Amino acid sequence: MKEPSIRRRILYDKLFKIIVVLITFCSILPMFFILFFITSKGISVISWRFLTQLPKPVGEIGGGILNAIIGTLMLVGIGMAFSVPVGILAGIFLSEGRKGKLASLTRLCVETLQGVPSIVIGIIAYIWLVVSMGSFSALSGGVALGLMMLPVIITATEQTLKLIPGSLKEASLALGVSYSRTILKVILPAGMSGIVTGILLSIARVAGETAPLLFTAFGSPFMNFNVLKPINSLPLMIFNYATSPYPEWHTLAWGASFILIILVLGLNLFTKIVTKRWKVQF
């Protein structure tokens, strides 16, 4: 003899699971929609000319995104130039001085920096560099991106080095190797795969950023290799074209979006796969 309430409880249980599963699977639909629409609207625009030409003025057919691609590479490169060395050193500092007061304070600052909105980073780079230099520049944009990459690299370095067993450090020190050489020549190489992953992730994070570049790199229709002048980037170009009133530019923006999303998502997937392969056995 079953009590009716047990049947009801079992019903609720089954219902709940169905709802949970349904909602979960629904939530991955947006991803598919985005990929589908960008691909369908963007892929027809992709051509060799698209990738290797400069943008044309409104009204002229064609035009490409070469300066945006080069710009993105340059900006990321500038960002890496300052965030990678500082980030790795700070990461080593945090993993070596785990309990110290300075270390805890620094860790707090890293977490805070990670959460700063990208537009505020843009304001900072504006105040520090654009105002003092008197013009928009690739340098200020690169610094803004670097500021956003820094916390990711620091955290990845610290987490990686924390996992390295202390026996490695002991083995090196017992051979009479100095502390600095032990860190730089034994510990750091052992953690290199994790650190590189962190760097790749930070690149994936900033390659798609627009807000910090709006008033630093500013954008430009020209090709520019001069660090002190404004420069274009893929996300900036997408923003400018997408919000313009010209349908031809909208089409170009879909093409650029396709390239950007492949780049960013590709980097993300790549790091996920590679992380598993590179794990060093101790």
Added chain:
Amino acid sequence: MNHSGAEFLMLRSKTNTMRWRRPALSESSFRKILSIAGVFVLLLLVAIFFSLVIASFPSIRNFGVRFLFSSTWDPVKSEFGAFPFLLGTLATSFLALVISVVFSIPISIFLGEYSAQGSTATFIKSMIELLAGVPSVIYGFCGLFLLAPLVRMLEMKLGVAPYGVGIFTASLVLSIMIIPYSASIGREVISLVPSDLKEAALSLGATRFEVIRKVILPYAGSGIVAGILLSLGRALGETMAVTMVIGNSNFIPKGVFSPANTLASVIANEFTEATGSLYLASLIELGLVLFIVTTIINLIGKLIIRRMGVEG
């Protein structure tokens, strides 16, 4: 002494003469260099805060506290007030939060409890994480061209002004963007609930639903809240997607379908055209407010997470 002994004595004398060569960098110097890197990060954050304060000073001095409550944003008259943007930010963020929670909690339960291992779980987990990787401008682009027309149709059905863009559209786009943040933290805290608690409840005859409701969620509750806080922090600072679909209006929004602006979007829209130091200072002050609010919310969230022992 035998041959090998002599050879080793030779080696010994070689390492002995190295006595006079100093090692690369002494330990204390190297540690000092490392701590300089740490101090640099510290100074960076301090410099960021002070730069914002100093640059907003003309606006702070001019308007004082009423900056936060004034709803006039008039560059012509040099009258600036942050209230419309505070409203816009809060409205979009909270609406986005409510919508995203409807999805992220079930995801957390699914990945943390029902299907913690296996290829389905990995697939879903990866797809959700990819959502976080899509650049903001692409969300905005898709929102503008795909979602806004649909919202426009909805607005026409409802008899509201058919802008298509506005708080509602922005909240929708934002909600999708912040799902991964609360979902991943929620999943972690749920999976950390000790299995002996769950087994105790199950052995007393509870259904899985009841175990989730009465054991798992209460236990993981504060962690889930922390994850939600973190996604709120993300929502508050989000710029590009919101800028592209919120309609760019500097007036107090009348309803959920009105166009508006958030703190971030008005900065994005007007910064390059700001003439006059007061205008610029006011925009920067908006940035300062944004900085403070997001920092506080993020730190509270991280504090709760650390208390629960989860790796952020």
Added chain:
Amino acid sequence: MEGTVLKIEKFSAFFGENQVLKEVSLSIPQNRITAIMGPSGCGKTTLIRCINRMHELIPDARVSGKIFLDHEDIYATDPIIVRRQIGMVFQKPNPFPMMSIYDNVIAGYNLNGIRLAKDEKDRIVEGSLRKAALWEEVKEALYRRGTFLSGGQQQRLCIARALAMGPAVLLLDEPTSALDPKATSYIEELIVQLKDTVSIILVTHNMAQAARVSDFAAFVYLGELVEFGPSGSMFTAPKDKRTEAYLTGKFG
């Protein structure tokens, strides 16, 4: 007549408020194997780590007293120099995972930035691997990473790595406790052969091993050196009651 390679005089060690070694005085004979035994926590590992100054890795470690290596006060020298003359092999084999076998052996030189000609390096590598009884097994695979080696082979690699520096003293901290019996006996034979080349201090909690391998033995209990003497007499007729109690298994 035996020479003394290491002289320990009234040596004490403190971790914070805790005194771990109490005025230990000991003379380690040259080219012999000296076993240091005692129950866990007695301070034997601390003692050898003080000999190559590895205890300094622990933040609030303090020492008093003197240790002389060949009449030089090792606490008056740069610890890095000390560690090049006193090698150490650890309980769990720890070859550098990122390096090949060849590079592991020569690591002491490479990491220190000491430049050697290629043939000199080859000589050192082969010599050390032969001394560690590993050469025949790895000579075809010198440039592969050492991680495919068995536990016993990895430990011999660590011994070769330490020997390559030409140390005067080799400290072995329970070198076989992580190894299977076959590897253990292999390494015990190796240790006996090595005493012509280096003076060996062997920390072990395995009394039978100490009896098999060592020439001299020291018994440490609660941070004090209780007894020291030739192994033969110490194991059969210990002078101190505490030594006797330990040897007969009354405490661990």
